[in-house]
Amino acid sequence: MANDYTTLVLLRPLLETLAIEAPAVCVRLQALHDDFADRIRRDDADLALVSEQLCTKFLPGFPRHAMYEDRFMACAWSGNPAFCQPSSLDLPAVALRAVRHRCAPNLADHALDELNVTRRIEIRTESQLLVPYLLTRTPPVAVIPERLALSAADAAQLSIAEAPVPLPGLRDAAVWHPRDSGDAAHEWQRLEHAASALRPATMPPA
Protein backbone atom coordinates (compact mmCIF):
# COMPACT_ATOMS: atom_id res chain seq x y z
CA MET A 1 0.00 0.00 0.00
CA ALA A 2 1.36 3.38 -0.99
CA ASN A 3 0.15 6.67 -2.37
CA ASP A 4 0.41 7.28 -6.11
CA TYR A 5 3.61 9.27 -5.89
CA THR A 6 5.40 6.74 -3.67
CA THR A 7 4.26 4.01 -6.02
CA LEU A 8 5.92 5.72 -8.94
CA VAL A 9 9.14 6.66 -7.15
CA LEU A 10 9.72 3.61 -4.95
CA LEU A 11 7.68 0.73 -6.32
CA ARG A 12 8.13 1.21 -10.05
CA PRO A 13 11.86 0.35 -9.89
CA LEU A 14 10.93 -2.73 -7.88
CA LEU A 15 8.69 -3.91 -10.71
CA GLU A 16 11.63 -3.73 -13.10
CA THR A 17 13.76 -5.82 -10.77
CA LEU A 18 10.95 -8.29 -10.17
CA ALA A 19 10.44 -8.72 -13.91
CA ILE A 20 14.03 -9.98 -14.12
CA GLU A 21 14.58 -11.74 -10.81
CA ALA A 22 11.14 -13.08 -9.95
CA PRO A 23 9.00 -13.05 -13.09
CA ALA A 24 6.37 -15.33 -11.56
CA VAL A 25 5.55 -12.88 -8.78
CA CYS A 26 2.30 -10.95 -9.05
CA VAL A 27 2.21 -7.53 -7.47
CA ARG A 28 -0.87 -5.74 -6.25
CA LEU A 29 -0.29 -2.02 -5.79
CA GLN A 30 -2.91 -0.59 -3.51
CA ALA A 31 -3.76 2.97 -2.69
CA LEU A 32 -3.23 4.14 0.85
CA HIS A 33 -6.62 4.40 2.50
CA ASP A 34 -7.65 5.26 6.01
CA ASP A 35 -7.69 1.58 6.93
CA PHE A 36 -3.99 1.03 6.17
CA ALA A 37 -3.11 0.36 9.84
CA ASP A 38 -5.99 -2.10 10.29
CA ARG A 39 -4.91 -3.95 7.18
CA ILE A 40 -1.34 -4.28 8.41
CA ARG A 41 -2.61 -5.43 11.84
CA ARG A 42 -4.70 -8.10 10.09
CA ASP A 43 -1.66 -9.01 7.94
CA ASP A 44 -3.92 -8.35 4.99
CA ALA A 45 -1.21 -6.53 3.00
CA ASP A 46 2.54 -7.15 2.89
CA LEU A 47 3.74 -3.61 3.39
CA ALA A 48 2.54 -0.07 3.82
CA LEU A 49 4.74 2.81 2.76
CA VAL A 50 3.80 5.78 4.91
CA SER A 51 5.41 8.64 6.77
CA GLU A 52 7.29 7.74 9.93
CA GLN A 53 4.89 9.96 11.86
CA LEU A 54 1.96 7.79 10.76
CA CYS A 55 3.85 4.59 11.61
CA THR A 56 4.49 5.91 15.11
CA LYS A 57 0.94 7.12 15.56
CA PHE A 58 -1.03 4.19 14.15
CA LEU A 59 1.30 1.20 14.34
CA PRO A 60 3.57 1.76 17.35
CA GLY A 61 5.84 -1.19 17.96
CA PHE A 62 5.38 -2.67 14.49
CA PRO A 63 8.56 -3.50 12.59
CA ARG A 64 9.51 -0.85 10.10
CA HIS A 65 12.33 0.20 7.87
CA ALA A 66 13.23 3.77 6.94
CA MET A 67 12.84 3.96 3.18
CA TYR A 68 13.01 7.39 1.93
CA GLU A 69 14.05 10.91 2.81
CA ASP A 70 13.15 13.98 0.88
CA ARG A 71 12.66 17.67 1.44
CA PHE A 72 9.93 20.05 0.46
CA MET A 73 10.62 22.56 -2.30
CA ALA A 74 8.62 25.46 -3.67
CA CYS A 75 7.60 25.02 -7.31
CA ALA A 76 5.78 27.03 -9.92
CA TRP A 77 5.45 27.14 -13.66
CA SER A 78 8.71 28.43 -15.14
CA GLY A 79 6.74 31.14 -16.95
CA ASN A 80 5.10 32.37 -13.75
CA PRO A 81 6.25 35.99 -13.42
CA ALA A 82 5.54 36.11 -9.69
CA PHE A 83 7.93 33.24 -8.98
CA CYS A 84 11.58 34.20 -9.24
CA GLN A 85 14.11 32.69 -6.97
CA PRO A 86 15.11 33.53 -4.41
CA SER A 87 13.73 37.01 -3.82
CA SER A 88 10.01 36.38 -4.19
CA LEU A 89 9.87 33.14 -2.29
CA ASP A 90 8.26 34.87 0.61
CA LEU A 91 5.61 36.29 -1.70
CA PRO A 92 3.53 33.45 -3.09
CA ALA A 93 0.03 34.18 -1.93
CA VAL A 94 -1.40 31.31 -3.92
CA ALA A 95 -0.65 27.68 -3.21
CA LEU A 96 -1.86 24.26 -4.18
CA ARG A 97 -3.00 22.02 -1.41
CA ALA A 98 -3.40 18.32 -1.84
CA VAL A 99 -6.49 17.27 0.09
CA ARG A 100 -5.38 13.84 1.10
CA HIS A 101 -6.86 11.00 3.04
CA ARG A 102 -7.16 11.58 6.74
CA CYS A 103 -4.45 8.99 7.25
CA ALA A 104 -2.04 10.74 4.95
CA PRO A 105 -2.21 14.46 5.64
CA ASN A 106 -0.26 16.78 3.45
CA LEU A 107 2.80 17.28 5.62
CA ALA A 108 3.92 20.42 3.82
CA ASP A 109 0.58 22.14 4.31
CA HIS A 110 0.41 20.97 7.89
CA ALA A 111 3.85 22.47 8.57
CA LEU A 112 2.96 25.72 6.80
CA ASP A 113 -0.22 25.96 8.88
CA GLU A 114 1.75 25.39 12.07
CA LEU A 115 4.13 28.17 11.04
CA ASN A 116 1.15 30.46 10.37
CA VAL A 117 2.16 30.92 6.74
CA THR A 118 -1.08 32.20 5.24
CA ARG A 119 -1.80 31.48 1.60
CA ARG A 120 -4.78 31.67 -0.70
CA ILE A 121 -5.60 28.16 -1.84
CA GLU A 122 -6.68 28.39 -5.45
CA ILE A 123 -6.63 24.75 -6.44
CA ARG A 124 -7.13 21.71 -4.25
CA THR A 125 -6.44 18.20 -5.40
CA GLU A 126 -6.28 14.79 -3.75
CA SER A 127 -3.52 13.44 -6.00
CA GLN A 128 0.05 14.43 -5.17
CA LEU A 129 1.14 13.09 -8.54
CA LEU A 130 -1.05 15.62 -10.31
CA VAL A 131 0.25 18.66 -8.45
CA PRO A 132 3.22 19.52 -10.71
CA TYR A 133 1.06 19.31 -13.83
CA LEU A 134 -1.59 21.58 -12.37
CA LEU A 135 1.02 24.34 -12.08
CA THR A 136 1.73 24.55 -15.79
CA ARG A 137 0.55 27.88 -17.17
CA THR A 138 -1.35 28.66 -13.96
CA PRO A 139 -0.37 31.11 -11.19
CA PRO A 140 -0.13 28.91 -8.07
CA VAL A 141 2.97 27.91 -6.21
CA ALA A 142 3.10 24.45 -4.61
CA VAL A 143 5.31 23.04 -1.89
CA ILE A 144 6.04 19.44 -2.85
CA PRO A 145 8.74 16.79 -2.32
CA GLU A 146 11.90 17.52 -4.27
CA ARG A 147 11.86 14.14 -6.05
CA LEU A 148 8.36 14.76 -7.31
CA ALA A 149 9.38 18.23 -8.47
CA LEU A 150 12.51 16.98 -10.25
CA SER A 151 10.70 14.09 -11.87
CA ALA A 152 8.10 16.37 -13.44
CA ALA A 153 10.27 19.45 -13.97
CA ASP A 154 10.70 19.05 -17.71
CA ALA A 155 7.25 17.79 -18.60
CA ALA A 156 5.44 20.32 -16.42
CA GLN A 157 7.90 23.18 -17.15
CA LEU A 158 8.63 23.82 -13.49
CA SER A 159 10.88 26.22 -11.67
CA ILE A 160 12.05 24.82 -8.34
CA ALA A 161 13.40 26.80 -5.40
CA GLU A 162 13.98 26.49 -1.69
CA ALA A 163 10.80 26.52 0.36
CA PRO A 164 9.95 29.99 1.66
CA VAL A 165 10.30 28.86 5.28
CA PRO A 166 12.27 25.99 6.82
CA LEU A 167 10.10 22.88 6.72
CA PRO A 168 10.62 19.49 8.34
CA GLY A 169 12.01 16.73 6.15
CA LEU A 170 9.89 14.01 4.69
CA ARG A 171 10.66 10.52 5.98
CA ASP A 172 8.73 7.54 4.70
CA ALA A 173 9.02 4.06 6.13
CA ALA A 174 7.90 0.59 5.16
CA VAL A 175 5.87 -0.99 7.96
CA TRP A 176 4.62 -4.58 8.14
CA HIS A 177 3.13 -7.23 10.40
CA PRO A 178 5.72 -8.89 12.70
CA ARG A 179 4.56 -12.27 11.40
CA ASP A 180 6.15 -11.41 8.05
CA SER A 181 9.52 -10.38 9.44
CA GLY A 182 11.15 -13.76 8.87
CA ASP A 183 9.76 -14.31 5.42
CA ALA A 184 12.61 -14.40 2.97
CA ALA A 185 10.71 -13.12 -0.03
CA HIS A 186 9.30 -10.39 2.11
CA GLU A 187 12.75 -9.51 3.39
CA TRP A 188 14.02 -9.36 -0.16
CA GLN A 189 11.17 -7.10 -1.12
CA ARG A 190 12.00 -4.77 1.76
CA LEU A 191 15.64 -4.68 0.68
CA GLU A 192 14.63 -3.87 -2.84
CA HIS A 193 12.48 -1.04 -1.55
CA ALA A 194 15.38 0.25 0.45
CA ALA A 195 17.70 -0.01 -2.56
CA SER A 196 15.33 1.84 -4.81
CA ALA A 197 15.02 4.61 -2.22
CA LEU A 198 18.74 5.21 -2.62
CA ARG A 199 18.58 5.65 -6.36
CA PRO A 200 18.78 9.11 -7.87
CA ALA A 201 15.69 11.23 -7.97
CA THR A 202 14.81 10.69 -11.57
CA MET A 203 11.40 9.37 -12.28
CA PRO A 204 9.80 7.51 -14.81
CA PRO A 205 12.38 5.97 -17.09
CA ALA A 206 15.87 7.34 -17.55
Added chain:
Amino acid sequence: MANDYTTLVLLRPLLETLAIEAPAVCVRLQALHDDFADRIRRDDADLALVSEQLCTKFLPGFPRHAMYEDRFMACAWSGNPAFCQPSSLDLPAVALRAVRHRCAPNLADHALDELNVTRRIEIRTESQLLVPYLLTRTPPVAVIPERLALSAADAAQLSIAEAPVPLPGLRDAAVWHPRDSGDAAHEWQRLEHAASALRPATMPPA
Protein backbone atom coordinates in the same frame (compact mmCIF):
# COMPACT_ATOMS: atom_id res chain seq x y z
CA MET B 1 -15.18 15.08 -9.18
CA ALA B 2 -13.10 13.09 -11.62
CA ASN B 3 -10.51 10.35 -11.62
CA ASP B 4 -6.84 11.32 -11.79
CA TYR B 5 -6.54 10.73 -15.53
CA THR B 6 -9.67 12.73 -16.40
CA THR B 7 -8.42 15.50 -14.14
CA LEU B 8 -5.20 15.70 -16.10
CA VAL B 9 -6.74 15.47 -19.55
CA LEU B 10 -9.94 17.47 -19.13
CA LEU B 11 -9.60 19.65 -16.06
CA ARG B 12 -6.01 20.82 -16.37
CA PRO B 13 -6.75 22.89 -19.51
CA LEU B 14 -9.70 24.40 -17.66
CA LEU B 15 -7.36 25.62 -14.93
CA GLU B 16 -5.28 27.46 -17.52
CA THR B 17 -8.38 29.18 -18.89
CA LEU B 18 -9.64 30.00 -15.42
CA ALA B 19 -6.32 31.57 -14.50
CA ILE B 20 -6.84 34.06 -17.34
CA GLU B 21 -10.60 34.53 -17.46
CA ALA B 22 -11.65 34.07 -13.85
CA PRO B 23 -8.58 34.42 -11.64
CA ALA B 24 -10.65 34.80 -8.47
CA VAL B 25 -12.27 31.37 -8.84
CA CYS B 26 -11.07 28.61 -6.53
CA VAL B 27 -11.25 25.07 -7.84
CA ARG B 28 -11.50 21.95 -5.75
CA LEU B 29 -10.56 18.84 -7.70
CA GLN B 30 -11.95 15.78 -5.98
CA ALA B 31 -11.32 12.14 -6.60
CA LEU B 32 -14.19 10.01 -7.81
CA HIS B 33 -15.37 7.93 -4.90
CA ASP B 34 -18.24 5.51 -4.55
CA ASP B 35 -20.46 8.28 -3.21
CA PHE B 36 -20.23 10.40 -6.37
CA ALA B 37 -23.91 9.94 -7.23
CA ASP B 38 -25.04 10.77 -3.68
CA ARG B 39 -22.95 13.91 -3.72
CA ILE B 40 -24.47 15.08 -7.02
CA ARG B 41 -27.96 14.29 -5.68
CA ARG B 42 -27.20 16.42 -2.62
CA ASP B 43 -25.77 19.15 -4.90
CA ASP B 44 -22.63 18.83 -2.84
CA ALA B 45 -20.32 19.04 -5.87
CA ASP B 46 -20.72 21.03 -9.08
CA LEU B 47 -19.95 18.27 -11.55
CA ALA B 48 -18.92 14.65 -11.80
CA LEU B 49 -17.00 13.45 -14.83
CA VAL B 50 -17.82 9.77 -15.25
CA SER B 51 -18.59 7.27 -17.97
CA GLU B 52 -21.99 7.55 -19.62
CA GLN B 53 -22.76 4.05 -18.37
CA LEU B 54 -22.35 5.19 -14.77
CA CYS B 55 -24.47 8.29 -15.40
CA THR B 56 -27.25 6.13 -16.75
CA LYS B 57 -26.97 3.59 -13.96
CA PHE B 58 -26.62 5.84 -10.93
CA LEU B 59 -28.07 9.20 -11.99
CA PRO B 60 -30.82 8.45 -14.53
CA GLY B 61 -32.64 11.59 -15.58
CA PHE B 62 -29.96 13.96 -14.32
CA PRO B 63 -28.74 16.57 -16.79
CA ARG B 64 -25.50 15.62 -18.45
CA HIS B 65 -23.26 16.63 -21.27
CA ALA B 66 -21.12 14.28 -23.38
CA MET B 67 -17.54 15.35 -22.78
CA TYR B 68 -15.12 12.96 -24.14
CA GLU B 69 -14.69 10.05 -26.48
CA ASP B 70 -11.71 7.81 -26.64
CA ARG B 71 -10.82 4.27 -27.61
CA PHE B 72 -8.83 1.59 -25.87
CA MET B 73 -5.39 0.73 -27.22
CA ALA B 74 -2.89 -1.97 -26.35
CA CYS B 75 0.38 -0.64 -24.94
CA ALA B 76 3.67 -2.06 -23.80
CA TRP B 77 7.20 -0.90 -23.22
CA SER B 78 8.82 -0.22 -26.58
CA GLY B 79 11.63 -2.61 -25.64
CA ASN B 80 9.24 -5.44 -24.85
CA PRO B 81 10.21 -8.20 -27.30
CA ALA B 82 6.85 -9.96 -27.01
CA PHE B 83 4.97 -6.90 -28.21
CA CYS B 84 5.32 -6.22 -31.90
CA GLN B 85 2.51 -4.83 -33.90
CA PRO B 86 0.38 -6.12 -35.34
CA SER B 87 1.16 -9.81 -35.40
CA SER B 88 1.57 -10.55 -31.71
CA LEU B 89 -1.37 -8.56 -30.52
CA ASP B 90 -3.30 -11.69 -29.90
CA LEU B 91 -0.42 -13.02 -27.81
CA PRO B 92 -0.04 -10.89 -24.72
CA ALA B 93 -0.69 -13.20 -21.84
CA VAL B 94 0.16 -10.58 -19.27
CA ALA B 95 -1.86 -7.46 -18.67
CA LEU B 96 -2.16 -4.68 -16.19
CA ARG B 97 -5.47 -4.23 -14.54
CA ALA B 98 -6.44 -1.06 -12.74
CA VAL B 99 -8.38 -2.05 -9.66
CA ARG B 100 -10.68 0.91 -9.48
CA HIS B 101 -13.42 2.03 -7.20
CA ARG B 102 -16.62 0.07 -7.44
CA CYS B 103 -18.24 3.12 -8.97
CA ALA B 104 -15.63 3.37 -11.69
CA PRO B 105 -14.86 -0.11 -12.97
CA ASN B 106 -12.10 -0.53 -15.47
CA LEU B 107 -14.14 -0.61 -18.65
CA ALA B 108 -11.39 -2.19 -20.72
CA ASP B 109 -10.97 -5.10 -18.33
CA HIS B 110 -14.70 -5.49 -18.01
CA ALA B 111 -15.00 -5.71 -21.80
CA LEU B 112 -12.10 -8.18 -22.05
CA ASP B 113 -13.71 -10.34 -19.37
CA GLU B 114 -17.02 -10.29 -21.25
CA LEU B 115 -15.18 -11.37 -24.39
CA ASN B 116 -13.51 -14.19 -22.45
CA VAL B 117 -10.04 -12.86 -23.24
CA THR B 118 -7.96 -14.61 -20.61
CA ARG B 119 -4.82 -12.94 -19.37
CA ARG B 120 -2.41 -13.37 -16.50
CA ILE B 121 -2.61 -10.29 -14.34
CA GLU B 122 0.89 -9.54 -13.11
CA ILE B 123 0.45 -6.05 -11.74
CA ARG B 124 -2.66 -4.47 -10.33
CA THR B 125 -2.96 -0.81 -9.57
CA GLU B 126 -5.76 1.54 -8.57
CA SER B 127 -4.39 4.56 -10.44
CA GLN B 128 -5.03 4.74 -14.17
CA LEU B 129 -2.49 7.54 -14.42
CA LEU B 130 0.25 5.22 -13.19
CA VAL B 131 -0.43 2.44 -15.67
CA PRO B 132 1.77 3.66 -18.56
CA TYR B 133 4.74 4.19 -16.24
CA LEU B 134 4.40 0.72 -14.73
CA LEU B 135 4.98 -0.75 -18.21
CA THR B 136 8.45 0.71 -18.64
CA ARG B 137 11.06 -2.06 -18.67
CA THR B 138 8.50 -4.62 -17.49
CA PRO B 139 6.78 -7.37 -19.52
CA PRO B 140 3.06 -6.57 -19.17
CA VAL B 141 0.75 -5.23 -21.81
CA ALA B 142 -2.02 -2.84 -20.78
CA VAL B 143 -5.21 -1.82 -22.52
CA ILE B 144 -5.72 1.87 -21.79
CA PRO B 145 -7.39 4.93 -23.34
CA GLU B 146 -5.53 6.24 -26.37
CA ARG B 147 -5.15 9.75 -24.93
CA LEU B 148 -3.51 8.37 -21.83
CA ALA B 149 -1.20 6.24 -23.96
CA LEU B 150 -0.23 9.13 -26.24
CA SER B 151 0.31 11.50 -23.37
CA ALA B 152 2.78 9.18 -21.68
CA ALA B 153 4.27 7.56 -24.79
CA ASP B 154 7.56 9.44 -24.73
CA ALA B 155 8.15 9.56 -21.00
CA ALA B 156 7.20 5.93 -20.45
CA GLN B 157 8.77 4.68 -23.72
CA LEU B 158 5.57 3.05 -24.94
CA SER B 159 4.63 1.19 -28.07
CA ILE B 160 0.95 1.58 -28.90
CA ALA B 161 -1.12 -0.68 -31.12
CA GLU B 162 -4.70 -1.57 -31.85
CA ALA B 163 -6.37 -3.54 -29.08
CA PRO B 164 -6.23 -7.31 -29.70
CA VAL B 165 -10.01 -7.54 -29.87
CA PRO B 166 -12.64 -4.94 -30.76
CA LEU B 167 -13.57 -3.06 -27.61
CA PRO B 168 -16.37 -0.58 -26.95
CA GLY B 169 -15.45 3.08 -27.03
CA LEU B 170 -14.99 5.16 -23.93
CA ARG B 171 -17.53 7.95 -23.45
CA ASP B 172 -17.33 10.22 -20.45
CA ALA B 173 -19.96 12.75 -19.53
CA ALA B 174 -20.28 15.62 -17.11
CA VAL B 175 -23.32 15.15 -14.86
CA TRP B 176 -24.76 17.68 -12.39
CA HIS B 177 -27.73 18.50 -10.20
CA PRO B 178 -30.67 20.01 -12.16
CA ARG B 179 -30.65 22.92 -9.72
CA ASP B 180 -27.34 24.06 -11.24
CA SER B 181 -28.50 23.94 -14.84
CA GLY B 182 -29.36 27.62 -15.05
CA ASP B 183 -26.31 28.86 -13.25
CA ALA B 184 -24.29 30.93 -15.66
CA ALA B 185 -20.89 30.25 -14.15
CA HIS B 186 -21.71 26.59 -14.04
CA GLU B 187 -22.84 26.64 -17.66
CA TRP B 188 -19.59 28.32 -18.63
CA GLN B 189 -17.64 25.71 -16.77
CA ARG B 190 -19.46 22.95 -18.63
CA LEU B 191 -18.70 24.65 -21.94
CA GLU B 192 -15.06 24.91 -21.02
CA HIS B 193 -15.03 21.22 -20.21
CA ALA B 194 -16.60 20.48 -23.55
CA ALA B 195 -14.09 22.69 -25.33
CA SER B 196 -11.15 21.06 -23.65
CA ALA B 197 -12.48 17.64 -24.63
CA LEU B 198 -12.14 18.68 -28.24
CA ARG B 199 -8.50 19.63 -27.96
CA PRO B 200 -5.83 17.33 -29.30
CA ALA B 201 -4.77 14.38 -27.25
CA THR B 202 -1.56 15.85 -25.98
CA MET B 203 -1.13 15.98 -22.29
CA PRO B 204 0.60 17.92 -19.95
CA PRO B 205 1.92 21.07 -21.50
CA ALA B 206 2.51 21.55 -25.20
